[in-house]
Amino acid sequence: MIITRRAFTAALSLTGLAALAGFSPLRLINDALAQGAAADVAKPQSLPDMALGPANASVTITEYASMSCSHCAAFTENVFPKIKSEFIDSGKIRFVFREFPLDIKAAAGSMLARCIAKDDAPKYFAVVDLLFKQQNDWVLKNTTETLIRIGRQAGLTQAAVEDCLKDQKLLDKIAADQKYAAEVLKVQSTPTFFINGEMIKGEQSFEEFSKRINAMLKS
Numbered sequence: 001m002i003i004t005r006r007a008f009t010a011a012l013s014l015t016g017l018a019a020l021a022g023f024s025p026l027r028l029i030n031d032a033l034a035q036g037a038a039a040d041v042a043k044p045q046s047l048p049d050m051a052l053g054p055a056n057a058s059v060t061i062t063e064y065a066s067m068s069c070s071h072c073a074a075f076t077e078n079v080f081p082k083i084k085s086e087f088i089d090s091g092k093i094r095f096v097f098r099e100f101p102l103d104i105k106a107a108a109g110s111m112l113a114r115c116i117a118k119d120d121a122p123k124y125f126a127v128v129d130l131l132f133k134q135q136n137d138w139v140l141k142n143t144t145e146t147l148i149r150i151g152r153q154a155g156l157t158q159a160a161v162e163d164c165l166k167d168q169k170l171l172d173k174i175a176a177d178q179k180y181a182a183e184v185l186k187v188q189s190t191p192t193f194f195i196n197g198e199m200i201k202g203e204q205s206f207e208e209f210s211k212r213i214n215a216m217l218k219s
Helices: 005-012 037-041 070-078 080-088 104-117 121-133 135-140 143-153 158-164 168-183 206-218
Strands: 050-052 059-065 093-099 192-195 198-201
Touching: 050 121, 059 070, 059 206, 070 080, 070 121, 080 093, 080 206, 093 104, 093 121, 093 168, 104 121, 104 135, 104 143, 104 158, 104 168, 121 135, 121 143, 135 143, 143 158, 192 206
Parallel strands: 059 093
Antiparallel strands: 050 093, 059 192, 192 198
16 A cells, blocks of 8 residues: 555545645555565664664564554554563563554654654653543544644643654655665565564554563573
């Protein structure tokens, strides 16, 4: 699927975001040929990683998520807090969140999270949590109004939010990282997780994560 600049502008006009700058295509590539995921997953590409937990942890979970994905929202609400409490806060693992927007609105949500948080990873995770909690409001209803409100709650002015959503360089970096994930890592849907390079597709229970993490911690 390729979202062209024209399609992007037309779609956003329905939600009051027509003033956004042109959109670089987000390519969702189904047939990726590259192998060696473990080493490839470990390398951040265009954007710096947003991560919690020690950089030298023996186990790293990398999540690829779309801000408009209901399964991603359910994971963040129901499973991630348990992983954080049990494994991240105790310093046992590192958890990396990476953007994989499946649509235009998800890309806008990811851009806002980056603009609010800057280089502050805990703040970024807090904004992502808030966006997922209010997903129905800004994805299904009034996108512009809700994103502006969330931005203002986080200390941005309305003008700053609008400037963020027009930031072509940021949008290009998100698109480039998504393209890399699709082509090289074979990410095709969200959420997709990598635990030390091992791919797990779809929402999983805490028990499943715990079993895999503990096995790797013991090895």
